[in-house]
Every structure is written in C-alpha cells, then in structure tokens.
Amino acid sequence: MGDHLLRATAQGQIRMLAAVTTDLVNEAQRRHKTLPTATAALGRVLTAAVMMGATLKGEETLTLRVMGDGPLGTLVAVANARGRVKGYVQNPRVHLPLRETDGKLDVGRAVGKNGMLHVAKDLSLKEPYTGSVPLVSGEIGEDLARYYLDSEQTPSAVALGVLVDTDNSVKAAGGYIVQLLPGTDEDIISRLEENIKSAQNVSRLIDGGKDARQLIEEVLKGFAIKIHERLDLQFACDCSFERLEELLVSLGSEEIKSMIEEEQGAEVRCHFCNEEYHFSKTDLERLLREMKE
C-alpha cells in the first residue's frame, strides 16, 4: 500500500493522526544496519517524528531527539511537512533479549528509563520552539504522550509499533496519535479509552493489512469521523557533497591537513542516512585554500 498518513477529526473534539511507515523504517534498517531492538526504537522515533512533522507548514522542520541512559545512546529524527523523515541511532548494533513478560522487543531497556525527550521545531516565520520532558519508560510512545501533556497541554494517546522479521527486515511499522481538544465530554473520553484498550497493538494491525484509514476506524469506532488529507511518507535525506564539505570545514584546517598527509583523502559519512562521500586529496587541498581566503 506504500507508506502514508491520514489526519482525522471526530465529534469536533478529537483529532487523530495515523501512519503506516513499514517501508521507511525498512529503509532506515537497511541503511544503518540496525539489529532488531535498535530497529524498533529507531522505527518508533521515525514514525513519531513523521506524524509530528505532518502538523507543520511549508518549509518548517521538526527534530525529535531521545536521549536515554541505555545502550542505544541518542536517537534522532528530523521530519518536514511533506512527509519526509531522516534519522539515526547512535549505536545501531544493539539487540537485547526479548521481554520476559510479553516476548516483545525491549525498547525501554535499550533506550533507558532515565533521560530526556526533546522536540525542536524550526518555524519559518516565528522563533524556533523547543520543549523537553524527562523520559517515562523509554518506550517512546508513553514518553511522547507525556511531552504532549506537559509541554503542549494536550492530553494524548500515542501508539508506535515496529514488527521485525526473522531476517532483521521490518515486517510492519506505524502508529497513531489521538488528542483531545479542550473541553472534551467525559463520555467521549471514556469511550475513546475503551476503544484504545480493546484495539490490537498497532504493528499487528498493520501486519494484518490495515491501512491508516482502518487504524482510524478502529480507534475512533462509534464516533462520527471526518478524514482529512492523505500524505505519502518516505525516508529521505537532504545531504550532499557540499553539505559534507561544510562538515569537514568545521573540523578545522589541522584535521584536514592530517587527512591529506595520512590518508590522501577522506571518507565522510552522513549521520542521518549513512551515505558515504569520498573526498580526494585534491578536494581537501581545495578546501584548505578556500578556508584561507
């Protein structure tokens, strides 16, 4: 069906975003060669970021950063308003034993329970926005729900799921964010809570063939639903030879000189997409000259 996102509202009191992100999480897995626990954590962060990005406008971007004290280190995802997202995990080769309680990938332990979740929005015409909350469980979904409540005063339920196949590829990934608008009736809240409780977990639903519309229909069962625009999603990086040049320049001329002397060139990787760029000795010498000018 291809990765996609839908926005919906119900009863004028609930808004919801739902996304299928199987392909883009798969692409991230291939690029960063993540092991299953890292794949699940990175996939959840990418899915969350791409949904949050869908609420932006024009050229605005959103950066979601999860910094826990677990073995994964920092997770980062950057999304824009057009459904494009890129991201990485500091230590991609992390895989932990499955949780004993339910046999699921132990994302919470891999991320760590102590740490912070940061959201930064680069808003074209306004001051940049940043908000941070301490992690609740490191499972990402709960942490993001806390962020919405504490930083944006919006009660939210967040579900994020990634199902990893036996060959390490991604079988299904996606999620949803449901939010209550101010003054939502109590009976609507309790009906919604019932729906969320009885819904199957989101990666299972997607693995079973459900698309974003069906996720919305499941979670908002019994409500008058209005579906808004659809957005196609993809893993996409905006790096280029020129951008990586800037990175090299920021290392300073001494570092570049030693690259010329010791290695006759440099291999530089983009953090976000793991693409490798080769700089020849001639390229580096040109950079040095430009830095002097």
Ligand SMILES: [Zn+2]
């Ligand atoms: Zn890149």
